[in-house]
Amino acid sequence: MLFDYxxxxxxxxxxxxxxxxxxxxxxxxxxxxxxETSHNDSEASPKRGELSESSNAPLNSPNSLEPLxxxxxxxxxxxxxxPLGTIVxxxxxxxxxxxxxxxxxxxxxxxxxxxxxxYCQIQENRHYANLFTIVVGASSxxxxxxxxxxxxxxxxxxxxSWVSSNIKNGxxxxxxxxxxxxxxxISDTSLLLDKRLxxxxxxxxxxxxxxxRNGSKVSSIMRLGWDHGxxxxxxxxxxxxxxxxxxxxxxxxxxxxxxxxxxxxxxxxGFANRFLWIFSKRTKxxxxxxxxxxxxxxxxxxxxxxxxxxxxxxGEVEIKRSARADLLWNDLYKxxxxxxxxxWGDTTSRGPAQVMRLALLYCLLxxxxxxxxxxxxxxxxxxxxxxxxARWVFxxxxxxDPALRILKALEDGKTLSGADIHRINHNKLSAEEKNxxxxxxxxxxxxxxRKTRGRDxxxxxxxxx
Numbered sequence: 001m002l003f004d005y006x007x008x009x010x011x012x013x014x015x016x017x018x019x020x021x022x023x024x025x026x027x028x029x030x031x032x033x034x035x036e037t038s039h040n041d042s043e044a045s046p047k048r049g050e051l052s053e054s055s056n057a058p059l060n061s062p063n064s065l066e067p068l069x070x071x072x073x074x075x076x077x078x079x080x081x082x083p084l085g086t087i088v089x090x091x092x093x094x095x096x097x098x099x100x101x102x103x104x105x106x107x108x109x110x111x112x113x114x115x116x117x118x119y120c121q122i123q124e125n126r127h128y129a130n131l132f133t134i135v136v137g138a139s140s141x142x143x144x145x146x147x148x149x150x151x152x153x154x155x156x157x158x159x160x161s162w163v164s165s166n167i168k169n170g171x172x173x174x175x176x177x178x179x180x181x182x183x184x185x186i187s188d189t190s191l192l193l194d195k196r197l198x199x200x201x202x203x204x205x206x207x208x209x210x211x212x213r214n215g216s217k218v219s220s221i222m223r224l225g226w227d228h229g230x231x232x233x234x235x236x237x238x239x240x241x242x243x244x245x246x247x248x249x250x251x252x253x254x255x256x257x258x259x260x261x262x263x264x265x266x267x268x269x270g271f272a273n274r275f276l277w278i279f280s281k282r283t284k285x286x287x288x289x290x291x292x293x294x295x296x297x298x299x300x301x302x303x304x305x306x307x308x309x310x311x312x313x314x315g316e317v318e319i320k321r322s323a324r325a326d327l328l329w330n331d332l333y334k335x336x337x338x339x340x341x342x343x344w345g346d347t348t349s350r351g352p353a354q355v356m357r358l359a360l361l362y363c364l365l366x367x368x369x370x371x372x373x374x375x376x377x378x379x380x381x382x383x384x385x386x387x388x389x390a391r392w393v394f395x396x397x398x399x400x401d402p403a404l405r406i407l408k409a410l411e412d413g414k415t416l417s418g419a420d421i422h423r424i425n426h427n428k429l430s431a432e433e434k435n436x437x438x439x440x441x442x443x444x445x446x447x448x449x450r451k452t453r454g455r456d457x458x459x460x461x462x463x464x465x
Contacts, residue, residue: 065397065404065407065408068399068404069397069398070391070392070395070396070398072392073279073384073388073389073391073392074385075099075100075381076382076385078374078380078381079100079103079378079381079382079385081375081377082365082366082378083299083307083366084107084304084365085103086297087154087300087304088102090296090297090300091292091293094290094292094293095143095283096143096283096284096285097143097147097150097280097282097283098142098147098279098280098281099283100278100279100280100382101143101147101148102147102150102151104131104135104276104386105148105250106150106154107358107361108131108133108198108248108249108250109155109167109198109248109250110129110155110158110361111129111130111131111248111357112129112130112166112198112246112248113155113159113196113312114129114308114311115195115312116128116130116196116244116245116246117311117313117314117315117316118316118317118319118360118364119317119318119319119360120318120321120356120357120359122352122356125353126228127356127360128357128360129311129357130225130226130229130246130357131249131358132226132275132276133248133249133250133251133275134204134251134253134258134276134277135250135252136253136255136258136280137279137280138254139254140254141282142281142282143281143282144280145252148252150292152167153292153294154301157301157305158301158305158308159308162196165194166194166196166197166198167200168180168197168200169200169201169202170201171199171206171207171210173216173217174216174217174218174220174221174222175217175240177197177199177225177242177247178233179240181197181231181242181245182241182242183241183242195229195242195243195246196246197245197246197247198247198249198250199249199251200251201250201252202251203252203253204252204253205253205257208253208258208261208262208263211263219265219266219271221233222249223274226274229243229245230242230243230245231245251275258393259394267343267346267347270350272346272347273346273347273348273349273350274350276354276382276386277386277389278385279385279389279392303367306367307364307367308364310367314369319364320370320371321370321371321372321376322370322373324372324373325372325376328373328376328377329376332355332376332380333352336383337352339351340391342394342395343394343395344391344395347390347393348390351383351387354386355379355380355383356379357379358378358379358383359375359376359378359379362375362379363375400440402425402433402434402437403437403438403441405424406421406441406460407441407444407462409424410461410462413462414462415459415460415461416459416460417459417460418434418455418458421434421438421458421460444462445461445463446462446463447459447460448460
C-alpha cells in the first residue's frame, strides 16, 4: 500500500526526489516560477500578503522579495493511496496533467457515483461522499481540462451510465438545480428518482458571475447541496422541493479570475470554504502524449469498480473510525482547527469536515467499512495540498503588506527609522502592528534600538546577503 512509505516523504514537484521502493514514485520536473498577476485586478482592498496599488510596487518584485512569495504546493505521496492513487501514479509519465488535479476530480466523480448512502458523522452533522472541488491554474494552459479528461475516462470505465446521465454543466441559477432534482410523486416512476448530480463547470468564473446577480440563489442552493442535500425554493408562484440530493461540483478557473470574481460575501457566508482548492499546472511537455493505456491499470480499475459497487449498495449507514483512527483523529482535530487569518483562513476554515469526507472516500474506495489511520493520513495529505493551494491562490507573499513595504523601502542599502516605517504605511500603523511586521521579517533585517531620554531610536536595515 502506498501509505507504507515513510511519513516524511513528499512528492516534491521540484523534481528532487530520489526515493525508490518496490514501485518507482515518479517525480515531476518543475519549471521556474513565472510572475503572476497581482491582486490589484480586484476592486477589493489588499489582503494579507498582497501589495496594494498605493505601495508603488512593480508587478515583478525585485529578487530580494522572491523568497517571500507563496510557493506552489507539493503533493505528499500519502495522498496517492489505494487503487486510484496507483492509477494516478502509473499514468503520470504519459500526461502533462498534474496528478493532484487527476486525483481529486476522479475522487469527486467516484463520490457522486456512490451516492447518498454511507456517511461519517461529526457531532450532529452527517458528511456524505460528495465533494466540491475547484482546480485552479496560473493560466489557461494549466492542463485542468486534460486532468478532467483522464478522470472522466476512468469514471466511464466504472459507471458509463452515470457519466452519460449524471454529469451536467451550464449552471446559471440555483432554481435550475432544484428544478432538475425536484421531488415527484413516488407513483410516477417515469420521473427522476436518481438524485445524484455532478456539476462540471470548466468556466467556473461564469458560476461566480451568476452568483453576483441580484436575487441569485446559486450560493445558497449550493451550500445546502454540500450540507445535507435538502433543497427548497419557497416562491409564491412555483415552490419547489428537492430532498435527498447528492450534489458534487468540479470547477476550473484561473487564479486571476478567481481573485477578481470571488466576493467577500462568498468568503464570509461559507460558500468558499465548502470547496477543496487544488493547484494545477502543466507538469511536462509531451509533443506526442499517448492515449490512456487502460491495459496497464486493469487490475486497479476492477478494484475500484468492485469497491464503488459495494459502497453504492450499503444504504444510509454510518462509517465509523477504528479505535486507532480515533486516537489519530484527536491529534489531527486540533491541528485542523488552527485557522490562519485573512482570506486564506476564510477559504479553508472547514478542515475537519473536509478531511473526514476525504477519509470516508479513501475508506470506501478501499472496499472497507471502517476508517483506519491510513485513510486519515491520506485524507490529511490531500487536505494539506488543498490548503496550500488556497494560500497560493489568495496570497501573493508569506508576510503582511506592512512587512513587504518595509522590505521594499530597504532596497539598495537604505535604512529606516521608526518614523519612516510609519510614513511608508501612510501613518496608519499602530506600535503593535509595526512590531508585528518587524517580527515577521526578523530574519531579513538588522534592527538597532538605541536608548534615549525620550523614545527609543529605532534603525532598520536589510541584512547583508
